[in-house]
Amino acid sequence: xxxLTWQRTxxxxxxxxxxxxxxxxxxxxxNLIPAFAAIFVIGKDxxxxxxxxxxxxxxxxxxxxxxxxRFFLYAIADDAVHLRTGIFNRKHLTLNYERIQQxxxxxxxxxxxxxLTVLSVDSAGSAGKExxxxxxxxxxxxxxxxxxxxxxxSPSGQRQESAAADTKEDAARITKHFPVAEIIRAGIxxxxxxxxxxxxxxxxxxxxxxxxxxxxxxxxxLAWFNSESAWIIGAxxxxxxxxxxxxxxxxxxxxxxxxLTLTIEGERFQAKSGALSIRTLSFRYPKLQAVYxxxxxxxxxxxxxxxxxxxxxxxAAQGGNPAAQQFTLPVVDAAFFAEFRxxxxxxxxxxxxxxxxxxxxLLGSSLWLALLAPVIATLLxxxxxxxxxxxxxxxxxxxxxxxxxxxxxxxxxxxxxxxTTTPAExxxxxxxxxxxxxxNWYPRRKVQQIDVQQGPWLRLLGFxxxxxxxxxxxxxxxxxxxxNAQSLQQQWVDEIAKNxxxxx
Amino acid sequence: MxxxxxxxxxxxxxxxxxxxxxxxxxxxxxxxxSYFTGVYPKNVVPLWIAGLAWTLLTLFFSLFFAxxxxxxxxxxxxxxxxxxxxxxxxxxxxxVPLNRIxxxxxxxxxxxxxxxxxxxxxxxxxxGGADLTIPGxxxxxxxxxxxxxxxxxxxxxxxxxxxxx
Numbered sequence: 001x002x003x004l005t006w007q008r009t010x011x012x013x014x015x016x017x018x019x020x021x022x023x024x025x026x027x028x029x030x031n032l033i034p035a036f037a038a039i040f041v042i043g044k045d046x047x048x049x050x051x052x053x054x055x056x057x058x059x060x061x062x063x064x065x066x067x068x069x070r071f072f073l074y075a076i077a078d079d080a081v082h083l084r085t086g087i088f089n090r091k092h093l094t095l096n097y098e099r100i101q102q103x104x105x106x107x108x109x110x111x112x113x114x115x116l117t118v119l120s121v122d123s124a125g126s127a128g129k130e131x132x133x134x135x136x137x138x139x140x141x142x143x144x145x146x147x148x149x150x151x152x153x154s155p156s157g158q159r160q161e162s163a164a165a166d167t168k169e170d171a172a173r174i175t176k177h178f179p180v181a182e183i184i185r186a187g188i189x190x191x192x193x194x195x196x197x198x199x200x201x202x203x204x205x206x207x208x209x210x211x212x213x214x215x216x217x218x219x220x221x222l223a224w225f226n227s228e229s230a231w232i233i234g235a236x237x238x239x240x241x242x243x244x245x246x247x248x249x250x251x252x253x254x255x256x257x258x259x260l261t262l263t264i265e266g267e268r269f270q271a272k273s274g275a276l277s278i279r280t281l282s283f284r285y286p287k288l289q290a291v292y293x294x295x296x297x298x299x300x301x302x303x304x305x306x307x308x309x310x311x312x313x314x315x316a317a318q319g320g321n322p323a324a325q326q327f328t329l330p331v332v333d334a335a336f337f338a339e340f341r342x343x344x345x346x347x348x349x350x351x352x353x354x355x356x357x358x359x360x361x362l363l364g365s366s367l368w369l370a371l372l373a374p375v376i377a378t379l380l381x382x383x384x385x386x387x388x389x390x391x392x393x394x395x396x397x398x399x400x401x402x403x404x405x406x407x408x409x410x411x412x413x414x415x416x417x418x419x420t421t422t423p424a425e426x427x428x429x430x431x432x433x434x435x436x437x438x439x440n441w442y443p444r445r446k447v448q449q450i451d452v453q454q455g456p457w458l459r460l461l462g463f464x465x466x467x468x469x470x471x472x473x474x475x476x477x478x479x480x481x482x483x484n485a486q487s488l489q490q491q492w493v494d495e496i497a498k499n500x501x502x503x504x
Numbered sequence: 505m506x507x508x509x510x511x512x513x514x515x516x517x518x519x520x521x522x523x524x525x526x527x528x529x530x531x532x533x534x535x536x537x538s539y540f541t542g543v544y545p546k547n548v549v550p551l552w553i554a555g556l557a558w559t560l561l562t563l564f565f566s567l568f569f570a571x572x573x574x575x576x577x578x579x580x581x582x583x584x585x586x587x588x589x590x591x592x593x594x595x596x597x598x599x600v601p602l603n604r605i606x607x608x609x610x611x612x613x614x615x616x617x618x619x620x621x622x623x624x625x626x627x628x629x630x631x632g633g634a635d636l637t638i639p640g641x642x643x644x645x646x647x648x649x650x651x652x653x654x655x656x657x658x659x660x661x662x663x664x665x666x667x668x669x
Contacts, residue, residue, distance in 0.1 A: 312629060448604045448628040449635055452597040459595070471629045489599050490507070496601040497584035500660070503604075 004075035004082055009135035013072070015110055016118065016134040017065040074133050076144065081121075083131065095121065095131055097148045101311040102283035102327065105141050109276040117141045121148060122311065149268055149284050174343065176336060178260040178329075182304075186257055186330035187250030189299045189306060257330055264343050269309070271327060281327050286502060287311045290472035291344055291441040300437065304331045307340065310472040345425040346441060347417045352429065354413035360461050361479040365405045373398040408434045414477045416444070428468065430475050442470050445499045450489045454482065471503075507587055509578040512621075516577070516640025519619040520570040526615075528562040579638045581649065586626060588636050600636050603660050604628045608650050612643065622646045626653070 039053060064087070073084040083093040106118040111134075119141045120132045136144070178186075258275035267285040272278065294306040309327040332340060341348065373394055380390035413431040418424060426444040431437065451467040458464060464485040466477040480488070535554060538544040544551070572592040580587040585601040605626050612622040624646045625637040641649070 447601075449598060449600040451599075454595045456593055469628070469635075486597065489597065493582075493585040493587075493599045493601050497603055500603070 004077060006073040006075050006084065009069060009072055009074070009133070010114070010116065011069070012111065012114055012116065013135035014065050014069045016108065017068045017072075018061060021061045021065060081131070081133070081144075083133070093131065097150075100148045101287050102281060103145045103148050104282070105138075105145060105280040107138070107274070107278040107280075111135070112278075119144060145282060149282060173266075174262075174264040174339070176262040178257070178262075178331065180254070182331045182333075183254055183257045183260065184250055185302050185304055186306075187253035189296065189302065189304060190253060190330055191246060191249045191298070253330065260330075262329060269327065269343075271329065283309070283311055283327055285345075288344070288443065289446055289470055290443075291346065293439040293441070294436070295433075295438065296436040302331075304333055305337060306330055307332050307337070309344070312471040344441075345419055345423060346427065347419040352415050352417050354415050354431065357409055357412055357479050358463070358481075360463070362405065362409050363461070364457060366402065369398060369401050369405065404434055408432065411437065412478070428475075428477075430477065440475055442468070442472070442475060444492065445496055445501065446470055446503045447492065447496060450492055452482075452485045452489050507580045507582060509580050509587075509589065512574070512577050512579070512638075512640025513642055515619045516621055517571055517574040519616060519621060519640065520574055521566045522619075523615065524565040524570050525562065528558065528565065532558060574640075577639065581653075586636060586638075586653070588638055598636050600626055600628055602653070602656055605653065605657055608653050610646055610650055611637075624649055 039050065067087045068085070071085060071087050071090075075082040075084075079098075080094050080096045083091075083095070085091050085093070101122045103122075104120045106120060107116075108118055111117060115138055116135045117138055118132055118134045119136050120130055122130050255275045256279075257273045260271065260273035263270045263272075268282060269285065270280060270282040272280040288309055289312055290310040292308040292310065294308070295304075299305055307329045311327075329340070338348070376397075377391045377394040380386045380394060384390065386393075411431065411433050414429065415431075416426070416428050418426040427441050428444050429439055429441045431439045447468050447470050449469045451469070452464045453467060454464045458479075462482055463479045464482045466480050466485045466488060468475050468477070477485075535544070535558065539546075539551065569592055573590075576589060576592055576595065578589045585599050586605075587600075588598045590596050590598075606629055607627050609625040609627070610622060611625055616622060620643070621640050622643045623637050623639050624641055626635055628635045638646075638649075
């Protein structure tokens with residue numbers, strides 16, 4: 001190996017390490033609640049303990065940020081990035097370009113005046129390391145990313161062939177810019193307000209906030225106010241604050257997805273967006289492990305979809321939490337989706353032959369509901385003495401749940417489709433949703449392992465679940481006839497074993 | 505095309521029985537301790553009922569369930585992949601294509617050492633922890649299978665062969 005030239009990041013990156021520490025505090029704050037409780041109990045009499053602790057923490061964060069910057073060294077070689085970090089525990093990390101799943105250039109707002117960026121790369125491997133190099137010059141970061149995502153150094157002929165393919169496809173370069181109107185739609189589709197509402201409604205209803213605090217305060221300050229119109233005003237305030245939250249959510253997506261531009265160049269996909277901090281995410285097609293198409297109720301009304309492309313994510317797959325950055329197009333209209341599908345090598349929507357579930361699949365959950373509903377009704381009627389309204393409510397709940405079960409059964413579908421035009425790609429796709437329509441697409445040859453599962457109930461009905469584990473998560477094809485599931489399993493194992501294309 | 509399934513070693517059945525017996529003994533120990541410390545609700549559930557239930561459960565798990573589980577355990581190694589059947593009540597057939605195996609691990613616990621058997625675990629990049637573990641193998645067979653799998657994986661005619669370590 002040639003000599004490595006170790007470099008230190010610029011001083012401004014201290015700010016980056018500082019923010020990283022603070023971010024860690026915020027994400028871990030729920031774990032620290034017991035500690036906070038203890039501190040508050042102790043600090044009840046002496047406020048200085050609180051200030052002392054806060055001050056000590058602040059000092060610690062600053063000192064550790066400065067030291068981290070001092071001890072952060074990186075070196076760039078032809079085939080790998082080397083990092084040497086750690087104040088007490090020194091760590092030397094070598095990351096081969098070939099293992100990189102996706103690269104992200106993040107022009108953080110406080111780096112922008114200095115024309116500096118943060119380069120983050122996700123690598124494969126069981127630890128699923130994400131490596132961040134802060135304070136790189138824009139040109140260097142771009143050059144580095146180019147090198148990382150370039151055709152990997154594979155043995156002999158292969159390289160030339162793909163290089164030729166690259167130049168050929170350079171002509172077919174696609175650039176798509178998303179206008180502001182579309183981004184506003186994205187804000188409406190991806191509105192966290194609805195999630196927030198569902199979470200908040202219960203505690204709010206328990207608090208009696210309005211009656212205990214708001215109404216007395218209003219009455220005190222506005223003499224002309226009577227309690228009857230207080231309700232109207234209260235409702236007005238509630239609706240108003242919800243509207244503000246709704247608009248705030250749209251504003252957030254306007255900031256994060258400002259000026260969203262998608263560039264497809266050969267096998268390279270790149271999305272750039274952001275008003276304050278500019279993010280550029282890129283990956284190469286061979287690293288693709290799954291494509292998710294999300295259409296919730298709002299998206300369906302707006303006739304848009306959310307498309308996410310996932311790479312190998314061992315960490316996400318194990319922890320169940322989505323990775324920090326995913327390649328997402330938050331709002332895709334039908335016309336562009338058809339084109340984007342083509343680029344992702346997905347077959348056209350009309351070619352997908354959706355397989356429905358057997359009606360017997362409804363039996364299990366329907367039986368449970370039918371058993372549970374009379375039990376609840378009896379309990380309500382006799383134990384809680386709710387009378388007929390209780391029974392009516394149970395009946396309504398039962399009908400609602402049963403409708404949901406039927407809807408989710410009706411909307412569930414799976415299919416094994418292949419794109420026939422070159423470059424061909426075989427997929428399996430699962431569609432589900434009650435009010436939403438979500439499709440998960442996986443390249444068939446990238447499946448890692450296949451399970452056939454059968455519990456006592458399924459055995460009785462002669463069905464099995466087929467579970468496909470991919471590098472981007474697992475997918476279950478439910479209620480397949482048992483023989484069918486087993487022959488599919490064997491057939492796919494053979495197919496995958498004979499496929500010698502690289503899968504990551 | 506049918507798969508040639510192989511059964512695990514007969515001592516795997518005894519191993520399963522002893523293992524379930526040990527878990528039942530632990531439960532018995534907890535019951536006895538709670539009885540003597542007075543935590544046990546004597547008035548609600550008389551001791552003989554608990555004892556009877558324990559005996560029945562022990563007989564069921566150690567005699568019936570463990571051997572049933574043994575009967576349904578089988579593995580197969582084909583040219584394309586490794587297959588494993590498991591589960592007495594919830595049946596599962598797992599298949600891993602050979603060229604998706606990332607690494608292979610030989611495992612043997614203390615109890616397994618007493619019965620002279622070992623496990624062989626295979627890992628893929630798919631979700632979930634140990635991906636395919638063949639239980640109840642003779643240590644020699646397990647080692648042999650491991651070496652054989654590793655040579656097959658290393659000699660794959662794979663253009664992306666450097667990606668499989």
